[in-house]
Amino acid sequence: MIRIQNITKSFGRTQVLQDVSLDLPEGGVTALIGPNGAGKSTLLSIIARLAPADGGRVSIDGLDAHQAPSADLARLIAMLRQDNHLTARLTVRELIGFGRFPHSGGRLNAADQAAIDRAVAYLDLAELQHRFLDQLSGGQRQRAFVAMTIAQETKYLLLDEPLNNLDMKHARAMMRLLRQISQDLGKTVLVVLHDINFASCHADRIVAMKDGRIFATGTPRQIVAPEVLADLYETDIPVHDIDGRRIAAFYD
Amino acid sequence: MPVLAIAIAINLGLAALSLFVGVSQVSLSGLWAGQDDQWLVLIESRLPRMAALILAGATMAIAGVLTQTLIRNRFVEPSNTGMMEAAGLGLLLMMLLFPAAPIIAKMAVGTVFAMAGTAIFLAILRRVPMRDPMLVPLIGIMLSGIIFAGSSFVAYRFDMVQSLLAWTQGDLSGVMRGRYELLWLAAVGAGLAWFAADRFTVAGLGRDMASSLGLSHGRVVALGLAIVSLVTAIVVVSVGMIPFLGLIVPNIVSLALGDNMRRAIPWAAIGGAGLVLFCDILGRVIIMPYEVPVGTIMGVIGSAVFLWLIAGRRRAA
Numbered sequence: 163m164i165r166i167q168n169i170t171k172s173f174g175r176t177q178v179l180q181d182v183s184l185d186l187p188e189g190g191v192t193a194l195i196g197p198n199g200a201g202k203s204t205l206l207s208i209i210a211r212l213a214p215a216d217g218g219r220v221s222i223d224g225l226d227a228h229q230a231p232s233a234d235l236a237r238l239i240a241m242l243r244q245d246n247h248l249t250a251r252l253t254v255r256e257l258i259g260f261g262r263f264p265h266s267g268g269r270l271n272a273a274d275q276a277a278i279d280r281a282v283a284y285l286d287l288a289e290l291q292h293r294f295l296d297q298l299s300g301g302q303r304q305r306a307f308v309a310m311t312i313a314q315e316t317k318y319l320l321l322d323e324p325l326n327n328l329d330m331k332h333a334r335a336m337m338r339l340l341r342q343i344s345q346d347l348g349k350t351v352l353v354v355l356h357d358i359n360f361a362s363c364h365a366d367r368i369v370a371m372k373d374g375r376i377f378a379t380g381t382p383r384q385i386v387a388p389e390v391l392a393d394l395y396e397t398d399i400p401v402h403d404i405d406g407r408r409i410a411a412f413y414d
Numbered sequence: 415m416p417v418l419a420i421a422i423a424i425n426l427g428l429a430a431l432s433l434f435v436g437v438s439q440v441s442l443s444g445l446w447a448g449q450d451d452q453w454l455v456l457i458e459s460r461l462p463r464m465a466a467l468i469l470a471g472a473t474m475a476i477a478g479v480l481t482q483t484l485i486r487n488r489f490v491e492p493s494n495t496g497m498m499e500a501a502g503l504g505l506l507l508m509m510l511l512f513p514a515a516p517i518i519a520k521m522a523v524g525t526v527f528a529m530a531g532t533a534i535f536l537a538i539l540r541r542v543p544m545r546d547p548m549l550v551p552l553i554g555i556m557l558s559g560i561i562f563a564g565s566s567f568v569a570y571r572f573d574m575v576q577s578l579l580a581w582t583q584g585d586l587s588g589v590m591r592g593r594y595e596l597l598w599l600a601a602v603g604a605g606l607a608w609f610a611a612d613r614f615t616v617a618g619l620g621r622d623m624a625s626s627l628g629l630s631h632g633r634v635v636a637l638g639l640a641i642v643s644l645v646t647a648i649v650v651v652s653v654g655m656i657p658f659l660g661l662i663v664p665n666i667v668s669l670a671l672g673d674n675m676r677r678a679i680p681w682a683a684i685g686g687a688g689l690v691l692f693c694d695i696l697g698r699v700i701i702m703p704y705e706v707p708v709g710t711i712m713g714v715i716g717s718a719v720f721l722w723l724i725a726g727r728r729r730a731a
Contacts, residue, residue: 212622236628243622249486249547250618250673260616263627268612268676294672314627
């Protein structure tokens with residue numbers, strides 16, 4: 163379980179997170195939603211120890227995220243940020259292989275190769291695996307980065323807007339994949355999503371953030387509701403029941 | 415891997431050629447006949463020169479790979495990041511203040527100065543908003559210029575311009591047995607880079623990705639740049655600066671094979687050694703019986719290749 167206690171964070175004078183506390187139970191897909199600037203990405207980075215908090219603590223299965231050895235944490239939690247710019251020219255397979263670094267220390271054994279194969283298959287990258295990343299489209303690159311994170315085979319998986327750059331087919335496949343790995347492999351997935359309909363259809367839990375605080379948590383049915391969304395996004399969002407799912411219609 | 419075999423064969427051929435090119439006659443028949451003077455030239459001058467060429471070329475190319483990976487910019491190398499000039503300044507100050515110090519002490523101070531130069535460079539980079547990757551080497555060139563101006567001033571005041579020129583101009587005509595062996599230490603440093611290649615590649619993925627993979631990014635970058643500083647100081651004190659080498663060889667290797675350092679380093683070593691051997695041999699025959707320093711030849715060839723790389727890789731940087 164990930165336990166977040168009283169996390170505060172500011173950049174200069176801007177308070178980005180104000181006393182955030184949250185318990186994330188094991189298993190399932192949790193979607194983190196909220197307007198721009200709500201502090202979602204910052205919270206994710208702090209959980210994954212990529213950014214220090216000003217106050218509070220994060221513990222992951224009892225390990226303090228900011229005190230425990232980073233190499234140990236890397237076998238427990240993996241995070242993919244939103245913008246991943248590489249100057250290094252690597253092939254897709256090489257990149258995914260570096261996801262094994264916490265386990266292999268760099269020298270890949272048969273078990274590592276098998277994990278890479280699984281990640282390649284999961285993200286449908288078999289045909290691209292020997293191409294260089296700079297020869298791929300944005301969406302293909304995004305899938306390669308997600309595959310790398312999955313190859314890390316950690317219990318907890320944090321993804322900051324993994325649907326960026328993905329077309330409908332791949333966005334849907336990505337969400338199904340996240341659900342599948344949480345169901346099949348028992349992983350705990352925390353994912354920042356901008357499209358609340360993906361959160362509504364694929365998440366087990368939704369955490370909504372606003373102005374650096376947790377605004378609401380609950381099931382998709384509880385959160386994707388006109389009265390919650392209107393306050394959260396400060397705009398009226400009609401919600402329809404379509405085939406038993408809550409779908410927000412905010413395109414008009 | 416036939417390509418690798420061919421590359422090694424070319425290098426061996428260049429290395430062998432470098433043994434027999436020069437003003438003093440050294441030939442297989444002469445050596446076979448047991449002519450003492452030819453053996454003397456071979457052992458005291460030609461073999462050390464060949465070894466120095468290979469070591470300096472290979473280690474500088476590896477230093478270039480490491481610099482580019484860790485600074486995450488295609489167009490940096492020890493000679494345009496303040497590193498080489500800082501090493502030169504350190505050596506100059508040692509010559510001035512402790513002229514009797516052993517060469518290893520001078521090299522150590524040169525290494526420390528190179529590290530300090532790199533630290534200043536990185537500190538400037540952190541403060542300047544980077545919109546264009548080409549800005550990074552430009553800042554490095556400016557910093558190098560400032561440090562070199564300081565060195566020139568000191569050298570001018572204390573009548574040491576000649577020493578300074580010896581370091582700034584890569585030249586192997588003075589290499590003799592007993593005067594190049596420090597380069598083996600540079601080879602040890604470069605070997606260490608290969609040993610830890612995976613760590614350095616991970617560090618090159620950027621701070622966040624590296625940290626997420628459990629790597630202490632700052633420590634690995636510091637270690638890598640320390641290795642580069644060591645190699646740079648040793649090359650400067652032993653044979654002088656060889657410009658562009660650490661720039662063009664890693665870029666060509668990257669274009670052909672990518673940047674996985676475990677794979678790139680052996681090729682950079684082969685390419686660097688071969689290129690320096692070639693430039694040195696060219697420098698020895700072009701105005702025979704005189705010599706053009708290898709640094710000058712490399713400057714001509716390197717700048718042309720560099721321009722081509724800028725034109726071709728600017729977008730990819």
